[in-house]
Amino acid sequence: MTSKINALTGSGGVAIEGDSSGILEFQSNGTTVMTVSSASQTALNKIINGNMLIAQRGTTGTAVAGGSYLACDRWKAWEASDAAVTVSQETDGPTGKFTKCLKYNITTADASITAAQFGMVRQMIEGHNIIDLGFGTASAQSVTLSFWVKSSLTGSHGGALNNGNEDRSYPFAYTVSVANTWEYKTVTIPGDTSGTWDTDNTAGMIVTFGLGAGTDYQGTADAWQAGNKFQPSSTVQNIGTISNWNVTGVQLEAGGAASNFENLQFSDQFALCQRYYAVQDAGVNAYSSTGVIGVSFNTAMRAAPTLTFSYSGTANRVYRIDTGATSDLTVSSTALSTTNFVSLFASSPGGWASAAGVGFRSTFVFSAEL
Numbered sequence: 001m002t003s004k005i006n007a008l009t010g011s012g013g014v015a016i017e018g019d020s021s022g023i024l025e026f027q028s029n030g031t032t033v034m035t036v037s038s039a040s041q042t043a044l045n046k047i048i049n050g051n052m053l054i055a056q057r058g059t060t061g062t063a064v065a066g067g068s069y070l071a072c073d074r075w076k077a078w079e080a081s082d083a084a085v086t087v088s089q090e091t092d093g094p095t096g097k098f099t100k101c102l103k104y105n106i107t108t109a110d111a112s113i114t115a116a117q118f119g120m121v122r123q124m125i126e127g128h129n130i131i132d133l134g135f136g137t138a139s140a141q142s143v144t145l146s147f148w149v150k151s152s153l154t155g156s157h158g159g160a161l162n163n164g165n166e167d168r169s170y171p172f173a174y175t176v177s178v179a180n181t182w183e184y185k186t187v188t189i190p191g192d193t194s195g196t197w198d199t200d201n202t203a204g205m206i207v208t209f210g211l212g213a214g215t216d217y218q219g220t221a222d223a224w225q226a227g228n229k230f231q232p233s234s235t236v237q238n239i240g241t242i243s244n245w246n247v248t249g250v251q252l253e254a255g256g257a258a259s260n261f262e263n264l265q266f267s268d269q270f271a272l273c274q275r276y277y278a279v280q281d282a283g284v285n286a287y288s289s290t291g292v293i294g295v296s297f298n299t300a301m302r303a304a305p306t307l308t309f310s311y312s313g314t315a316n317r318v319y320r321i322d323t324g325a326t327s328d329l330t331v332s333s334t335a336l337s338t339t340n341f342v343s344l345f346a347s348s349p350g351g352w353a354s355a356a357g358v359g360f361r362s363t364f365v366f367s368a369e370l
Contacts, residue, residue, distance in 0.1 A: 043129070043262065043264075044251075044253050044259060044262045045251045045252065045253060045261070045262040046125050046129055046130065046143075046205070046252040046253065047074075047123055047125070047207065047250050047251055047252050048073070048074045048123070048269070048272045048273060048276075049072060049073045049074045049075070049269060049272075049273055050147075050248075050249060050250035050251055050261070051098050051100065051248060051249060051261070051263070051269075052072040052075075052089060052098070052100040052101050052102050052247075052248050053099075053100050053266065053269065054072065054073040054269060054270055054273050055071050055072050055073060055089040056073055056273065056277060056278070056279050057069065057070065057071065057073075057277070057279075058071065059071055059088055059089040060086060060087070060088040060089070061077075061086070061087055061088075062079075062084075062085070062086055062087070063077040063078060063079035063085040063086070063087050063104070063119070064078075064079060065078065065079065065080040066078075066080075067122075069277065069369055070087040070088075071087050071088050071089040071102060072089050072100075072102045073273040073276075073277060074123050074273060074276060075102055075121055075122070075123055076121070076122050076123070076124070076369075077104065077120070077121050077122075078118065078119060078120050078121075078122075079119050079239070080116075080117055080118050080119065081110040081113060081114075081117035081118065081119055081212065081239050082108075082110040082111075082112075082117070083106050083108055083109055083110040083119060083212075083239040083240075084106070084107045084108035085104060085105065085106055085107070085119060085239070086103075086105045086107060087102065087103065087104055087105070087121075088102075088103045088105065089101075089102060089103075090102075090103045090246065092150075092246065093148065093182065093248045093249070094148050094182040094184070094248075094249070095182075097148070097249065097261075098148065098248045098249050098261075100248060101148075101150070101246045101247060101248035102121065102246065102247050102248065103244055103245070103246045104119070104121055104211055104238070104244065104245045104246070105244045106119075106211075106238060106239055106241065106242055106243050106244065107242065108242070109239065109240055109241050109242050109243075110212070110239050110240055111240070113212060113213075113214050113237055113239065113240055114214050115214040115215045115216045116214055116216050116217075117212075117213075117214045117239075118210070118211075118212060118213040118214060118217050118230055118239075119210075119211040119212045119213075119238065119239040120208055120209060120210050120211050120212075120213070120230050121208075121209045121211065121247070122206055122207065122208045122209070123206070123207050123250070124164065124203040124205075124206050124370040125203070125204055125205040125206065125207070125252075126201060126202075126203070126204060126302060126370065127164065127197070127198040127199040127200045127201065127202055127203065127204030127205075128199065128200065128201060128204075129204070130197065130199065130204040130205045131199045132254065133191065133197075133205075133254055134191065135163070135191055135192050135193075135195075135197035135204075135205070136163075136192065136193070136194065136195055136196060136197040137193065138193055139191075140190075140191025140192055140193045141191045141254045141255070142188055142189060142190050142191055142254070142255060142256050143161070143188070143189050143191070143252055143253065143254055143255070144186060144187070144188045144189070144252070144253055144254075144255055144256060144257060144258050145159075145161070145172075145186070145187045145188075145189065145207065145250075145251070145252050146184070146185065146186045146187075146249070146250075146251045146253075146258035146261075147184075147185055147247055147248070147249055147250040147251070148182050148183070148184050148185075148247065148248050148249040149174070149176060149182070149183055149185055149245070149246065149247050150180060150181060150182045150183070150245075150246040150247075151176045151179065151180075151236075151238070151243070151244070151245045151246070152179055152180055152243045152244050152245075153176065153179065153236050153238060153241060153243045153245075154176050154177060154178065154179050155175070155176060155235075155236045156173045156174070156175055156234070156235050156236060157173065157174055157175070157176055157210075157231075157235055157236045157238075157245075158171060158172065158173050158174075158210040158213075158221075158230070158231025158232050158235035158236070159171070159172055159174070159187075159207070159208050159209045159210050159230070159231055160172065160208040160210060160219070160229050160230055160231060161189050161205065161206070161207060161208070162205070162206040162208055162228060162229075163192070163195050163196065163197050163198075163204070163205060163206070164197070164198050164202055164203030164204045164205060164206060164370075165195075165196050165198070166206070166228040167195065167196075167226060167227065167228065168192055168194065168195035168196075168197075168224065168225075168226065168227075169219055169224070169225055169226075169227055169228060169229035169230075170189050170190075170192065170222075170223070170224050170225075171210075171218075171219040171220065171221050171222075171223075171225075171229045171230070171231055171232040172187045172189065172221060172222060172232070173221050173222075173231075173232050173235055174187060176236075184249075186257075186258040188256050188257070190224070192224050194224065201302050201303055202370070203370045207250070207252055208230050208231075209245075209247060210230035210231025210235065211238040211239055211245055212236075212237040212238045212239030212240055213229075213230045213231050213237075215233075217229055217230045217231070218230075218231060218232065218233040219231075219232060219233070220232065220233075221233075249261050271298075271299050274297075274298060274299040274301075275299050275300065275301055275302050275368070276301070276302055276367070276368055276369045276370065277365075277366070277367050277368070277369055278297050278298065278299065278301070278305075278365070278366045279363065279364075279365050280295075280297055280298070280363070280364045280365075280366070281361075281362075281363045281364075282295075282361070282362075282364065295307075295341070295342050295364055296340050296341050296342075297340055297341075297342070297364070297366050298340070299340075300340060301366060301368040302368040302369075302370070303368045304368070305342075305366035305367050305368040306366070306367045306368075307334060307342055307364065307365070307366055308364075308365045308367075309329075309362045309363060309364045309365065310362065310363050310365075311326060311361065311362045311363065312326075314328075316328050316329055316330070316331070317329070317362065318360040318361065318362045319360065319361040319362065320359070320360060321359035321360065321361055322359060329360075329362075342366075
């Protein structure tokens, strides 16, 4: 929906139009005179990649007990039970609204979920992005979570809103009425005036979709409480049955009602994802004769990232542009920046680093995930 502000001066007027794409359009007498990206505006949606379009790591992976980022960017999946779970980005969604979703597919069920076992999908939200919510203060605002869900299991499903320290939780339930059918859900959660809600570059808030949890991680529905809870008691235990659960269109916003999904420009959404994880297939120059290679990345990252690199699927390998040779590169140390540059101090391959300005090509992966 487009909003418009008119400032009339005599017979003329100026209109400023904005929509959920994050673009402001300036009009004079009905004619567009300038468009400006409003990237500096406070985003409506606290979730990044809620429409599941971006999958830099690939479109499928296997969930593990310690949690891992799989398929759709910014979404982390756990399978800490005896179940077997595949997580994937799928070309599916409610018709006319979304084209991609995240699928949590239980291929082997856990027949007896013990107290400490669980499965879940989470997004951890950087503390900088929740400052305006005022959580942990007397000014804490209510928030509304909205999403589209499709599950092979009907009934009361669960999730939670958690703080980054994982010691405050608000478990909630939502009902899947019809199996294998996209349904729209909204949950309004009162602001938490207690607890510690970090507002720096660490995890400030966590949106959790519980997909089965033992009693250690079950909580009381619709109430703030101490502890790390993933879903209310007596909600569906997805990992206990061979089944699948799909989600898309996830939005978390301030206030007591859900707005239309905030569809950012794809390039803007991609840049938000790259703050946490970036894959760059690029050529670089060895800018020193002492074995120093400089690599730049496109977006300022959340924190100093870890770095891995490969060429044609082989880890630690580079391609020399001038000769076409490939060789493994031994990195003795790195100097990492949180902004846009990393230096690799390379001790091999022999002779390669002795010539300043030699060009190399490799695929560089930077990770600063929460």
